[in-house]
């Protein structure tokens with residue numbers, strides 16, 4: 224293929240950009256998972272979304288938003304505090320598109336209650352596609368959506384904020400939330416001395432009339448131009464959750480002073496601040512001393528989104544690798560026809576099949592948890608396990624995807640270098656890997672019978688598939704050990720693989736068999752292509768991945 228002509232040479236044998244595609248219609252594993260878990264009726268809406276986000280224009284927005292980093296304006300020219308973040312206009316366009324599609328609120332009704340039906344699955348499909356194009360802006364989108372679960376602890380506050388959270392408008396103006404067409408929320412838990420261990424928070428809250436004044440700091444507080452933050456601070460009754468708006472009720476600016484923005488490996492379109500609060504105004508959310516319990520309602524949902532986003536990043540890596548290999552010729556043969564490339568790509572496709580299936584299965588549990596105890600139990604046990612496995616597999620996966628493009632994969636003009644730098648953060652924030660494993664152990668220990676019923680259900684959904692009986696035995700033995708933390712990663716990864724096999728069995732039994740064979744019956748090394756798949760298996764997997 225000749226693409227352009229120079230005096231010295233012609234450009235040929237380069238793959239065209241993977242753009243102007245429908246990210247939904249092209250993705251059979253996603254289509255299958257959405258249908259299997261209740262969202263099939265939204266196919267048209269999802270296809271429209273997939274075409275928009277698969278356009279060259281959106282790809283360019285993603286690139287530009289990450290090439291033009293947010294800037295902190297701590298002071299104005301006269302030395303007054305300003306505490307504003309300036310973003311490139313394309314960042315605001317990305318936010319507006321995600322808000323218009325309801326990614327920040329579509330799982331809530333007008334009262335802030337879970338919509339149910341297939342709202343989680345449909346929203347997750349959008350989140351998954353948007354993550355393939357630009358992941359940084361999804362940080363405020365996910366936090367806004369998730370904040371509603373914590374605000375539920377303070378019904379009066381929820382009733383006031385939900386009409387503003389509930390619009391599909393994005394309003395970037397720096398003005399009080401109650402005057403805005405739409406609002407976003409952030410979250411401040413992590414301090415210098417402890418992120419996982421939030422009980423070590425030193426930020427203090429003092430009661431004044433019907434509100435509180437908060438003094439202290441947060442070492443990481445992302446999306447600093449949010450209209451309000453859910454913040455943890457020590458009140459008289461212990462660690463408590465607060466709603467801290469950018470403006471006081473009298474319209475003056477709250478004492479939220481940004482110190483600097485983090486210089487991050489990835490996630491660069493999104494600002495993450497270091498911040499100090501100097502008697503900042505806030506109102507309580509939930510009871511004093513119940514801060515962790517309150518904010519965990521929010522964190523449960525952001526953990527779910529970390530897994531969805533990481534699966535989306537892997538999907539993007541896979542399609543770019545596959546697309547390239549179908550255009551690039553090496554030794555007079557397309558890369559896609561080279562058996563070794565086929566083995567690598569098919570194994571990667573299988574990883575994405577399992578990831579998207581289990582992520583959508585988890586979202587169905589979120590959809591049904593309010594009315595179904597077994598789905599609530601699935602959600603409790605599998606959220607940390609799925610977050611652990613999907614988010615931790617993404618960086619290595621994206622490295623392999625990059626390598627499929629050779630040198631082109633490693634340079635910044637392509638999207639894969641950006642995806643690669645983005646991938647680790649989903650495993651680190653919202654509870655890092657070990658913390659997720661400990662959370663699974665906690666669920667197993669606190670409610671052994673409930674957890675046993677989830678394992679039992681997974682077992683029957685995987686019946687007859689290779690390696691699943693042994694996987695169950697391994698998990699059981701690990702839990703019973705006195706030193707279960709030593710083997711927690713082994714047990715949790717196995718649990719996630721079992722859940723992925725069960726979910727995939729609902730989407731496509733043929734792929735579930737292959738997944739179980741390569742991931743449960745024989746241990747997967749984590750290096751792609753080191754599996755023995757037949758020509759037919761490879762053909763089916765790669766056609767499903769990209770027809």
Ligand SMILES: Cc1cc2nc3c(=O)[nH]c(=O)nc-3n(C[C@H](O)[C@H](O)[C@H](O)COP(=O)(O)OP(=O)(O)OC[C@H]3O[C@@H](n4cnc5c(N)ncnc54)[C@H](O)[C@@H]3O)c2cc1C
Nearest residue numbers: 410411412413417418419443444445652653655656657658
């Ligand atoms: C880009 C970015 C944006 C962020 N944005 C926000 C934000 O908006 N709001 C916010 O509150 N925070 C934010 N964070 C902070 C993030 O949530 C924390 O970094 C994370 O929770 C880990 O906390 P830590 O950094 O204090 O590490 P630590 O808590 O010190 O953990 C270090 C390591 O120890 C492991 N570990 C912890 N406990 C145990 C244990 N008992 N056994 C074994 N291992 C253990 C952890 O898994 C981790 O790998 C952000 C972080 C990043 C990177």
